[in-house]
Structures are given as structure tokens and as C-alpha cells.
Amino acid sequence: MIANNLPALLVVLPLLGAPLCLLFGRSRLAWLIATLIGWLGLAISVALLLRVRDGSVLHYAFGGWAAPWGIEYVVDPLAAFVLVTVSLIGALVLPYAWRSIEREIEPEQQALFFPLLLLCLAGLLGIVITGDAFNLFVFLEISSLSAYALISLGRDRRALMASYQYLIMGTIGATFLIIGVGLLYSLTGTLNMADIAERILPLTAKNTLRTAYAFITVGLALKLAMFPLHLWLPNAYAYAPSAVSAFLVATATKVALYAMIRFIYSVFGVEFTVAQMHEDWLLIPFAAAGVLIASIVAVFQHDIKRMLAYSSVAQISYMLLGIGMFSVAGLTASLIHFLNHALIKGALFFALGAVFYRIASTDIDAMAGIARQMPWTMAAFVLGGLSLMGVPPTVGFISKWYLILAAIDKGWWLLVMLVLASSLISVIYIWRVIEAAYFKERPAAAPSVREAPLALLIPTWLLVAANLYFGVDAAHTAGLAGEIAVRLMETP
Amino acid sequence: MALLVYYNYYVVFFLMMAGFYMVIARGNxxxxxxxxxxxxxxxxLLxxxxxKVSGGTAPILLAEGGHYSNPLPHVLILTAIVVGIxxxxxxLALVVRIKExxxxxxxxxxYAQDKDA
Incomplete structure (x- = not known):
């Protein structure tokens, strides 16, 4: 009974857990419930991944209504892979958050944190697992609305403006998405993604289809912060509480990216998107510009959180490059980076959160000389930074390796050089932090600091260990990503 | 005549662009x-x-061969209205806190205040 309903439970558990947590307010119990649900979610995702590992597809008719009429949940290897990524970060953020939010959220607002995080998690998991285009919009809004509220919990008043800006841009993106879905519905009379994909095959010459495609792509590009629609991202992630930044940076944009892959590859089909809409001409130039410009802007940031946020825009552009190549190799690179970027940025933001816990700032000047007092925290940051640059044996190296192989495969040497150049720029901005933390003297007037508490260090080091483990043993992740890429390219 | 057939859609896209312009152009x-x-x-509205099927009624229990509008988009919009609210x-809650x-x-x-700070 439970085994058959796993896909539904994955979404329903956090959705029910959210109001339950709210009842318990700011108590240990609320945290325990949230953490338990987070780890249950991870267990369910892993169970689902193991079940579809052989390439089978799991269909779950919600409420027993058969597919084209009712809402259907579909777990295929791609969905299961993203589900594991999202719930892994969720499971690690929740234990980390207990101590982290003590310092970063006003006491009277702390009770809101766990319900909002669970709602956001439910929304993100829902986007990944659903097979219904309108249901995807609803889940997108559940996750986005809770993300706006989470960001506004930041203590800095600029968090409010950042959240407001994100709300405006995010709502425009989501509304574009429903315009597109509505046009698709008027054309095909169905909302089931697999059904739409079948029915649009004879309709590819219709202007309505092209318009729907344009609205959906632009809407999702806004949500995933594709350069130059990324303007909401740096402020939102810089002023949000660290636990929130770590969670959103590792999951939210990636899930929007997943939705884009779903629409481009599975719903509209490669035939239509490349031959008719020339999607590669849209993605490659913007992604290439994003890789370079966002990396350069990151070098000039004073606030390290903001620096990492800009670096995320560059990393998202890497994934878009892979998607835009429309080849098995490119897609493989992109999918590996899904998981790897979550691990890298998760570790870096966790380490920064630990720094903030002690010195109440993530400004580069305030971090001068803290490595002597906080050796474990800064060591985690350095390892995460090495992974971001792409130094072997970390996961960052695996991602870059596959992306460069894919570019060489296409014969795009300029792109290869661009990726290498952006890696070099990331060396510069990570080095700035290392220089400040390790080689500068702590100012005499600065208060003394101690190592961060274990409750923050353990999740951080778990992520760092994952960075190293999947960097050495990449056979599983690369093998899975490769299989998914082959399947996606095969779908008509 | 052809223009009038799509009357609703003209209204929809005029409103859409008017709203969109307001979001971008206004500083308030x-x-x-x-x-x-x-x-x-x-x-x-879209x-x-x-x-709407012209001449169709609401999809309640009908005699044989009844002619009714498609209820699904209407139901979807109920959901979308909730999301909109x-x-x-x-x-608005954010605006209240920004004002505070x-x-x-x-x-x-x-932005000027943050620049000075």
C-alpha cells in the first residue's frame, strides 16, 4: 500500500507537515518534524530512483483518475535523478537550519521558517514529479510564493526589496508559463504532457504552437535566471538567510531548468525546437555571455554571498550551454552539473552560513584572518571553492570535463576557451576569499571568534565529502546522466 | 467581421500589455x-x-445531446485566481514592511536610501 503510493507521499508529506510545524511554533518539535519529513523525502526519492534505474517509467494516477483526464505523476530516470538532488539538499538544510536561523532571523519570525521551507520543498518536488502542465504551474507558484516569503525573512532591510523584485519577476515568468500552457490547451485539448507531445506532432506549422513555445520558454528562462533575465537573483540570494540561500541556490533554479528540459525535449520535441524554433541560437549566445559576464561581475563583489550568487548565474549558464548543444554529450554534461552544482554551492553557502554565525557578516573585509580561529569552516570553503574552479578530484572537475568534451565534440573551440577562461576567473574570486581569510591579519579591534558549532559543521562537511566522493567515483552519476541524455534525445 | 470574431482576444492582449507596461514603467x-x-x-479572460462554446450552457445535468461549454478552463482559472490572490x-504584505x-x-x-547607507 505504502510502496504503491510513494510518488504521492513524496509531495503530500511536506505539504501536510508545513501546517503541523506551524502549530508547534518555534520549538524543538517543529524542527524534529521538519527534519524527519526531509529525511523521509530523501528515502522515498532514493527508493523511486532505484525502482526506475532500469529505465522503466512509473505512472501514478492521482485519486485513481486515469491519465489524460486526471492528474498523473510520472517518475522516469530524469525525474528520479532530480528528485534525489532536491531532497538530498532538503534533508541537509533542515538539520543545518536549527542553529543557523538563530542568528539570521528575528526571533518572532523564526516559527515561520520550517513551514515555509517544507512548502517550498513540496512545490519543488511537485514540479519534478508531475506529468500535467497546469499542475506544474500550481507547484511552481507554491514553491515560488514560499521562496519569496523565505527571502524576506532576512534581517537586512534590503532583503525586503530583493524579495519584492523576485516576486514581480517570478510572477511575470509564471504568468507567461500559463499563457503558453493555455495556448497549448486550446490547440490540443489536453494538459497531460505526454498527450500534448503526441498531439502537436501534426500541428508544428501552427503559429499558436510557436507562440505557446515562446511564452513557455521565456517564462521559464525568467524563473531559472537565464542571463540576461537574472537580475532578481543576486540580491535575493545575497540578503536571504544563509540556510535559505543554500537551499534555493541548490534547488530552485535547477528545478526550473528541469522544467525547461521537459518542455524543450519531451513536450515540444527536439525536431520542433531546433529545426523550427532554432532554440540553440537562443540558448548558446545568451549562455555564453552569461558564463563570461557573470563570472567577471563576481570578481568585483565585496559581499561573498553576492559573489557566489553571481557565480551561480555563471554556473546556470554552463547547464544551459549543455542543453543548447542538443547532443547526448552536451545533455550529459548538463545533467551531471545538476547534481554537482547543488553539492558545490550547497557546501559553499553552508560554510558561509557558519562564518556568518560567528562574525555576523559575509563581507570580505570582515572575514580577514578568520581562518586561524575557524579552520574547519574555512577548510570546507576552500574545498568547495576548488570544486567550483574544477580542480580534480572534485565534482567540479567532472562537470567541466564533460562540458568541454561535449564542446569539442561539436567542434566549438571558442566555447572550450570560454569555459576555460571562466574557470580561471573563478580562481580569482575564490582566491580573494582565501587570501583574506588565511593571509591577512585579524584586525586588532575585531572581536575574537571561535569555530562554528558542530550542528553547522557536520552538514557542511557531509556536502564537502560528497564533492570529493562523486569526484573520484563519477561512474554512477555520469552513467545515469548519460542514459537519461540518450533517452531524452530519442524522444520524438 | 473577422475582426469581431476575435474580439475577446483583442481585449485580452490589450489588457495583458497594459498591465505588463505598468509593472515595468511605474516606480510606485x-x-x-x-x-x-x-x-x-x-x-x-484568455x-x-x-x-466558451457559442450557444453552450453550463455543464450541469443535461438532456440527451446537450450543448455545453468546456468547464475545464473555467476550473483551472479558479485555481489560478487563488494563486493570484x-x-x-x-x-502587499511586503510593501507594508518595506514602508515600515x-x-x-x-x-x-x-534605492537612494540604500546607496547612502
Whole structure:
């Protein structure tokens, strides 16, 4: 009974857990419930991944209504892979958050944190697992609305403006998405993604289809912060509480990216998107510009959180490059980076959160000389930074390796050089932090600091260990990503 | 005549662009949210117009061969209206807190304050 309903439970558990947590307010119990649900979610995702590992597809008719009429949940290897990524970060953020939010959220607002995080998690998991285009919009809004509220919990008043800006841009993106879905519905009379994909095959010459495609792509590009629609991202992630930044940076944009892959590859089909809409001409130039410009802007940031946020825009552009190549190799690179970027940025933001816990700032000047007092925290940051640059044996190296192989495969040497150049720029901005933390003297007037508490260090080091483990043993992740890429390219 | 057939859609896209323009062009945070509302509501009209079958009635229990409108887009829009209300409420709540923190709801004044700080 439970085994058959796993896909539904994955979404329903956090959705029910959210109001339950709210009842318990700011108590240990609320945290325990949230953490338990987070780890249950991870267990369910892993169970689902193991079940579809052989390439089978799991269909779950919600409420027993058969597919084209009712809402259907579909777990295929791609969905299961993203589900594991999202719930892994969720499971690690929740234990980390207990101590982290003590310092970063006003006491009277702390009770809101766990319900909002669970709602956001439910929304993100829902986007990944659903097979219904309108249901995807609803889940997108559940996750986005809770993300706006989470960001506004930041203590800095600029968090409010950042959240407001994100709300405006995010709502425009989501509304574009429903315009597109509505046009698709008027054309095909169905909302089931697999059904739409079948029915649009004879309709590819219709202007309505092209318009729907344009609205959906632009809407999702806004949500995933594709350069130059990324303007909401740096402020939102810089002023949000660290636990929130770590969670959103590792999951939210990636899930929007997943939705884009779903629409481009599975719903509209490669035939239509490349031959008719020339999607590669849209993605490659913007992604290439994003890789370079966002990396350069990151070098000039004073606030390290903001620096990492800009670096995320560059990393998202890497994934878009892979998607835009429309080849098995490119897609493989992109999918590996899904998981790897979550691990890298998760570790870096966790380490920064630990720094903030002690010195109440993530400004580069305030971090001068803290490595002597906080050796474990800064060591985690350095390892995460090495992974971001792409130094072997970390996961960052695996991602870059596959992306460069894919570019060489296409014969795009300029792109290869661009990726290498952006890696070099990331060396510069990570080095700035290392220089400040390790080689500068702590100012005499600065208060003394101690190592961060274990409750923050353990999740951080778990992520760092994952960075190293999947960097050495990449056979599983690369093998899975490769299989998914082959399947996606095969779908008509 | 052909123009009048698509009358609803002209209204929809006029409202959509008017709302969208308001979101981009206005510096007042409340006016932006009003614009966002108009933008979203135009999409509701789009869905409702496309579900209407001319001459059709509401899809309640009908005699044989009844002629009714497609209820699905209308139901979808009920959901979308709820989402829209939630967004507006959250947006306005943020504006209240921005007003408390900055004493203003004008975008340029707020950015000027942060620049000085």
C-alpha cells in the first residue's frame, strides 16, 4: 500500500507537515518534524530512483483518475535523478537550519521558517514529479510564493526589496508559463504532457504552437535566471538567510531548468525546437555571455554571498550551454552539473552560513584572518571553492570535463576557451576569499571568534565529502546522466 | 467581421500589455502590483474565452445531446485566481514592511536610501 503510493507521499508529506510545524511554533518539535519529513523525502526519492534505474517509467494516477483526464505523476530516470538532488539538499538544510536561523532571523519570525521551507520543498518536488502542465504551474507558484516569503525573512532591510523584485519577476515568468500552457490547451485539448507531445506532432506549422513555445520558454528562462533575465537573483540570494540561500541556490533554479528540459525535449520535441524554433541560437549566445559576464561581475563583489550568487548565474549558464548543444554529450554534461552544482554551492553557502554565525557578516573585509580561529569552516570553503574552479578530484572537475568534451565534440573551440577562461576567473574570486581569510591579519579591534558549532559543521562537511566522493567515483552519476541524455534525445 | 470574431482576444492582449507596461514603467510599488494584477487577470479572460462554446450552457445535468461549454478552463482559472490572490496578498504584505523599513513606497527613493547607507 505504502510502496504503491510513494510518488504521492513524496509531495503530500511536506505539504501536510508545513501546517503541523506551524502549530508547534518555534520549538524543538517543529524542527524534529521538519527534519524527519526531509529525511523521509530523501528515502522515498532514493527508493523511486532505484525502482526506475532500469529505465522503466512509473505512472501514478492521482485519486485513481486515469491519465489524460486526471492528474498523473510520472517518475522516469530524469525525474528520479532530480528528485534525489532536491531532497538530498532538503534533508541537509533542515538539520543545518536549527542553529543557523538563530542568528539570521528575528526571533518572532523564526516559527515561520520550517513551514515555509517544507512548502517550498513540496512545490519543488511537485514540479519534478508531475506529468500535467497546469499542475506544474500550481507547484511552481507554491514553491515560488514560499521562496519569496523565505527571502524576506532576512534581517537586512534590503532583503525586503530583493524579495519584492523576485516576486514581480517570478510572477511575470509564471504568468507567461500559463499563457503558453493555455495556448497549448486550446490547440490540443489536453494538459497531460505526454498527450500534448503526441498531439502537436501534426500541428508544428501552427503559429499558436510557436507562440505557446515562446511564452513557455521565456517564462521559464525568467524563473531559472537565464542571463540576461537574472537580475532578481543576486540580491535575493545575497540578503536571504544563509540556510535559505543554500537551499534555493541548490534547488530552485535547477528545478526550473528541469522544467525547461521537459518542455524543450519531451513536450515540444527536439525536431520542433531546433529545426523550427532554432532554440540553440537562443540558448548558446545568451549562455555564453552569461558564463563570461557573470563570472567577471563576481570578481568585483565585496559581499561573498553576492559573489557566489553571481557565480551561480555563471554556473546556470554552463547547464544551459549543455542543453543548447542538443547532443547526448552536451545533455550529459548538463545533467551531471545538476547534481554537482547543488553539492558545490550547497557546501559553499553552508560554510558561509557558519562564518556568518560567528562574525555576523559575509563581507570580505570582515572575514580577514578568520581562518586561524575557524579552520574547519574555512577548510570546507576552500574545498568547495576548488570544486567550483574544477580542480580534480572534485565534482567540479567532472562537470567541466564533460562540458568541454561535449564542446569539442561539436567542434566549438571558442566555447572550450570560454569555459576555460571562466574557470580561471573563478580562481580569482575564490582566491580573494582565501587570501583574506588565511593571509591577512585579524584586525586588532575585531572581536575574537571561535569555530562554528558542530550542528553547522557536520552538514557542511557531509556536502564537502560528497564533492570529493562523486569526484573520484563519477561512474554512477555520469552513467545515469548519460542514459537519461540518450533517452531524452530519442524522444520524438 | 473577422475582426469581431476575435474580439475577446483583442481585449485580452490589450489588457495583458497594459498591465505588463505598468509593472515595468511605474516606480510606485503599489502601482506595480496593480499592474501585475491586470496582467494576470487578462490571462484568466484568455482561458475563459477559449472554454466558451457559442450557444453552450453550463455543464450541469443535461438532456440527451446537450450543448455545453468546456468547464475545464473555467476550473483551472479558479485555481489560478487563488494563486493570484496569494501573490497579491504577499506582495502587499511586503510593501507594508518595506514602508515600515524605508518610510517610502517609491522605488527610486528606496534605492537612494540604500546607496547612502
Amino acid at each position: 510599488l503599489i502601482k506595480k502590483i496593480v499592474g501585475l494584477n491586470i496582467f494576470q487577470n487578462s490571462v484568466f 482561458y475563459i474565452s477559449m472554454g 496569494a501573490t497579491t496578498a504577499l506582495g 523599513a524605508y518610510g517610502s513606497v517609491e522605488e527610486d527613493e528606496i
